[in-house]
Amino acid sequence: MIKFDCRNADKAVIGDENGLDLAAEFDIWGEKVRNIIVDLNKSKDIPGSGLQWMNLGYSQETAWYVKEYAALVKNRFENLLILGIGGSALGGMAVCHALLRPYWNYLSKEERNGYPRIFFLDNVDPDSTVSLLSHLDLKKTLVNVITKSGDTTEIMAQYMIIKNMLEKELGDDYRKNIVATTDMRSGILRQISEQEGYKTFVVPDDVGGRYSVFSAVGLLPFALTGIDIDEVSNGIKDMDLALKNTDIRQNIAAQNALIHHLLDTKKGKHISVMMPYSSRLKYISDWYTQLWAESLGKQYNLEGNIVFNGQTPLKALGATDQHSVLQLFNEGPNDKIINFIRVKEFDNTLEIPKIFEYTGIGYLGGKSINQLIDAEADSTKVTLTDNKRPNVTITIDKIDAYNIGQLLYMFEVQTAISASLYNINGFNQPGVEQSKNYVYALMGRAGYEDSAQNLHSKLSLV
């Protein structure tokens, strides 16, 4: 199981100004947290609760359909192209980057065991889109278009372009190269998929994009690239069981939620840094960024009062970013809580040879890169603690499907508990609607003419 160490957030270690009296806080908040955990687990089957994602680890049916399709298309495609953005891309990216062998796309088909290379087209950048599409042999490419509503402008635009290219290259057969993940019943992509006759998977009701990684949104790309989704589910289920514990002293998601909440509201730590010490875990920070920012960044609380809530998540990568942001973390404003993610055992061990013994780097010879990255992480942790910067450490045994399932699910539960602690709705995103409407207006969608006029006058001003 994942280990969680929060001693460096305690005032006994970093002092009263920046640290918490954790034992006392666990006492004070124990009852409140207990109720939140009970509530979460009671509400997760209620439509509209936003909590259906808590059931995803148990959805054997989805896993079965996903695996069936993955087996069917195995060896048929050289590339898997994901058309998704935000929650439809970040989970897939995070997990595939962690679990596929690094530099996956550079490996030969044999080294990939027949599984495809994977590309995420998650922007509407003309230059990179043109370049990618001219590189990919579309005949050998499976396109997974992912949007619940079919209203996501960026994704639907990309899809329209690629659908046309596919049809030109493949004729009527192009349908076999498209698989859609979308709403079960309604929406534009559901409508098109049925009309066109695509294979489809479902984004379940009541699962927001940023909590959808363990629905078909994520499971399909995982299975298509050979990731063991049953092991992912096992990780989720074991973590879910552990996080059902209503005693905050036994519940690491609740602990980290409370620590973040108190450090933010009482100690001015308005930034939550996510810093894994592993290149493979790099995009887990990107996924966490959306989860934390979109869930907790809210203007109103549940009573409708203006609160302008939300810690800002910050991505960092160890050891690399010690050479970028560590100076600021150590000496700048003490306004951050740093989450380290550590890996107990890497898949590989890499020895540093005993050469150049006559020089100042001779001491490295005979050690391993593994020791070095651990030394970097330990040193950074101790230095930040010396400087009274609160930090917590999450340790996973190794980077595999089971542990990654655990890790992401833990962060999801932590986020849900946090939303309750802040007394805000953690499952909507009203603050991006206006911007979407403006895009519709600028692109000439019917019904948005007034918005367009309003906008054009603003654009000439600002």
Add this chain to the structure above:
Amino acid sequence: MIKFDCRNADKAVIGDENGLDLAAEFDIWGEKVRNIIVDLNKSKDIPGSGLQWMNLGYSQETAWYVKEYAALVKNRFENLLILGIGGSALGGMAVCHALLRPYWNYLSKEERNGYPRIFFLDNVDPDSTVSLLSHLDLKKTLVNVITKSGDTTEIMAQYMIIKNMLEKELGDDYRKNIVATTDMRSGILRQISEQEGYKTFVVPDDVGGRYSVFSAVGLLPFALTGIDIDEVSNGIKDMDLALKNTDIRQNIAAQNALIHHLLDTKKGKHISVMMPYSSRLKYISDWYTQLWAESLGKQYNLEGNIVFNGQTPLKALGATDQHSVLQLFNEGPNDKIINFIRVKEFDNTLEIPKIFEYTGIGYLGGKSINQLIDAEADSTKVTLTDNKRPNVTITIDKIDAYNIGQLLYMFEVQTAISASLYNINGFNQPGVEQSKNYVYALMGRAGYEDSAQNLHSKLSLV
């Protein structure tokens, strides 16, 4: 030339609580800023000023040597492997990612005009290092190891491993596959390079890592991958000329420095977001992150008083991250200043076909992806402004060597002016020394035994 629009940071647009009276502030700060600009340009030739980077655009000799070597090795290597971290990697990454055709490493040798693929090994992650090294044909790989001191543990460890592998594969000829960029006279890598007989380039004195992108640190990777470094220099020189203007009303680097300074110190905008609307410019945010964080994140000011200074830089990518952090930007705490980077003309135009006209996305047909990314950027800008979130827009005509030279140099000058406004040293990084010493201690370097003992006792506690 680059355009800079700061109207959305003005109180006339976003109100008094979050905006500045720019006309008045330019009056008030005009003299101070004038003196800073005069000082910078006077001091840049003084050893120890930390300002030698201001001369790099004029160093014809470096450019000449770099081009000579690049011509010599052209077509000889399939891969270029950069061993660098922090300032020795981020500039190269930012510029190569912007200027090489997107998905460069996937292109054929002909599409790359004979120039090599490029890889940056900027971490000591065992799994990704093993995977990359097993993929690369080292015989066809040119390794550029970059560290001024030769004391950078991560890079020297990687170098020792790869040097041994190269020697095994190539025998004595392995030397031709290594080129070192390091101090002119001293340091471990200089010592080794001379002993081993490597081709070397120089990290000039008085140029810190984060300001080194236009020295051989960056120019060599640029030239080796076919980037026109003369055009980069032309961009720098034109921008340098423009930024010599001591009138803040005519100096965009000074304007953005002052805006950031005042928003940080007077309006509580403690986070500086860098958000280009172009996938090609994505890593410019990473480069800016180090520049801003390491330069301005300082415990002491120039008088030695404790200030805990420093805005936190935050990376975001448009339009992608509208689906990640925009909710927080719009509704969360109003604690950010957002820098948009816009591209006037992309290299490619990509039309959206007129299909599915019977559905809700029919309106997209006949438009282009280019229009869409512009609409996304405009919408986000207007929404943030509606919500009184200060934002500035930097617009470049197109993504080419000339404009990228301008853009990065502008940020460097902005950072140097900011350091003066904050009255701190923008050119050192004392806050990472302790952590480096701890790494030496943990890895058993001679002379760090006391530190090791101290550290081990702390590690068992924390």
